[in-house]
Amino acid sequence: RSEVAVVGLGRFGASLCRTLVENGVSVLGIDRDPGLVQRYSHEITQTVALDSTDEEALREAGIEAYNPVVVAIGDNFEASLMTCVALKAVKVPTVVCKAATAVHRDVLRKVGADRVILPEHEAGQRLGLELAQPGFLGEIELCSDTAVTKVRAPASLVGLTLEESRVNEEYGLRVVAIVRGGRAIALPSKIERIESGDQLVLIGATARATELASRG
Amino acid sequence: RSEVAVVGLGRFGASLCRTLVENGVSVLGIDRDPGLVQRYSHEITQTVALDSTDEEALREAGIEAYNPVVVAIGDNFEASLMTCVALKAVKVPTVVCKAATAVHRDVLRKVGADRVILPEHEAGQRLGLELAQPGFLGEIELCSDTAVTKVRAPASLVGLTLEESRVNEEYGLRVVAIVRGGRAIALPSKIERIESGDQLVLIGATARATELASRG
Ligand SMILES: Nc1ncnc2c1ncn2[C@@H]1O[C@H](COP(=O)(O)OP(=O)(O)OP(=O)(O)O)[C@@H](O)[C@H]1O
Ligand SMILES: Nc1ncnc2c1ncn2[C@@H]1O[C@H](COP(=O)(O)OP(=O)(O)OP(=O)(O)O)[C@@H](O)[C@H]1O
Incomplete structure (x- = not known):
């Protein structure tokens, strides 16, 4: 398994490092x-203090030797961009960048970022859907x-078999x-009766699952 | 369906509003x-400019009449906190707050926030797992x-039936x-043969699914 490097130990970067280390990377x-760097040195496999816009320091x-490298710099637009450019110059195969805005994302893509993440924007979308x-x-x-999809069983189905x-x-x-009640019944039989409080795990068209979920 | 109010039209708040409106809320x-407020007035059902720490202005x-109310203020710690307190004072049933740090989250919980979201932190965790x-x-x-779970079929299973x-x-x-190949086969028969490039949708212990996913 190749190792991962993370540039920028802010909220996003530190949480990323912690999750990777917890999962054996x-x-x-x-x-x-x-x-x-000092604060996280006991939690992260290896740490180093350097200016990531400096190509020589990166080499x-x-x-x-790391793939991917994640650039977790958001507010500092120039550092984020210069770091992405430097990483592509030293031939890192996959560079994943965090961006603060859609414009930031577009510019990062133009200079070679393989993937861009907008944490604030994506969190707003996820909460909106929920x-x-x-x-x-x-x-x-x-x-x-x-x-x-997993949906709450609509009241009109309670008491019926599948x-x-x-x-x-x-x-x-x-x-x-x-x-x-805290247990999963995989591949239930068609004579299983739906009870109040059940959640149903469904395979099929998302639009139809949403329809079923919002049925009374 | 009750309506949702969102306080704070930054990146997170604006994206939340847009997603809700797109889904008919x-x-x-x-x-x-x-x-x-002016900039988003054509995208959001209703907008109003006010200081959300002012209880009278909220009333x-x-x-x-809105439930839940989402407080999408992050960097401005005092405004986030005072807004949460004011919303609980006017008896909004469910208040969901964004927080910038874990300390911010803990204080919001203490003053009555029903749920707290840390967008940067959660995005780091999600990318780490991936x-x-x-x-x-x-x-x-x-x-x-x-x-x-959905996993890539390990090479050692390609060519075998289920x-x-x-x-x-x-x-x-x-x-x-x-x-x-862009199609889903729901409830496959046990004589279905696994092909290269297949993804398997599994039900069972997460740890076992991860083991299967990382098998060669
Ligand atoms: N040129 C650079 N070289 C190395 N690290 C840098 C550089 N520029 C910024 N950083 C570091 O990146 C981290 C995050 O940067 P920044 O504050 O710009 O992003 P952020 O979006 O506010 O982060 P987060 O929201 O994840 O807390 C900081 O810890 C900062 O020290
Ligand atoms: N007292 C207040 N009343 C109403 N709106 C407020 C108040 N204080 C801040 N806001 C608004 O909340 C929005 C987001 O606030 P802030 O900049 O503190 O959070 P943020 O974490 O940077 O936002 P994001 O990361 O989602 O862009 C801003 O548009 C700001 O005008």
Whole structure:
């Protein structure tokens, strides 16, 4: 497994490093602030204080052995950009950058960033979807219009068996699991009866799952 | 459906409003900066310029009719806190707040915030999990240790049928769908043969799914 380097130990960068280390990935943490580097030196596999816009300093740290390198600098637009350019100059295969705004994202893409993340923007979207679809409890996209979704069982289905509920016939949705009282029933039989408080795990069109979730 | 109010039209707040409106929810957008209120007035159902730390101004805007109210103020610690306190004073049932740091989150909880979101921190965690588990493509938690996960089919299973793969016997995982070439095969039969490039949708223990994903 190749190692990951993270430039910028702010809120995003530090949380990224911590999660990677917790999941067994070895991480090089970089920041120009020696105080931050010192503070995280016991939590991150390896840390070094340097100015990431300096190509020579990056080469000396052996940055080209890391893949991907994540640039977790947001507010400082110039440092974010110059760092992305320097990393591409030393031939790092994959550079992932955080951006503060959509314009920042577009410029990073133009100078070679392989992927750009907008943490604030993405968090707003995720909360919006959750609040807009109250019965909707989770989703994994499978292909263009099909997904696995978890929804609260609508009241009108409580007391019916899966067969009687006609969820497959009416919505084209397959129930692949039921979550009840802290336990999951995988691949339930068609004579399983839906109870109040059940969550249904469905495979089918996302739009149809949302419809089922918002049914009374 | 109750309406949602969002205080603070920064990156997070604006993106939240946009997503809610796109999903058919009516939204009241609030900011003390009249320029921002003007800029978003054509995108958000209703907007008003006021200082959200002023309880009287909130009452005049009829804030208690909205549920939840989201406080999307991050950098300005005092405004975030005073707004949360004012909203609880006018008896808004659910107040969701954004926080900039863990300390900020803890203080918001103490003054009554029902839920606190740390966008930077959560984005770092999400990216960390994704980079640490390259074969892991998505997850919905079902209960304490069981989840629905999507993983890249390991090379050692390519060419075997689901029955021959013994994924259920060896890992306790049920394959509930296969994603192949932009199409999903829901509830595949046990004689379905796994092909190169397939993604498997599994139900079972998350730790076992991760093990399967990182198998060669
Ligand atoms: N040229 C540079 N070289 C190395 N580190 C840098 C450089 N410029 C900025 N940093 C570091 O990157 C970190 C994050 O930068 P910045 O404050 O610009 O982003 P941020 O978006 O506010 O971060 P976050 O929101 O994740 O806390 C800081 O710790 C800063 O010291
Ligand atoms: N007392 C207040 N009343 C109403 N709006 C306020 C108040 N204080 C701050 N705001 C608004 O909240 C918005 C976001 O605030 P702030 O800049 O503190 O957070 P932020 O974390 O930087 O936002 P983001 O990261 O989402 O862009 C700003 O548009 C600001 O005008």
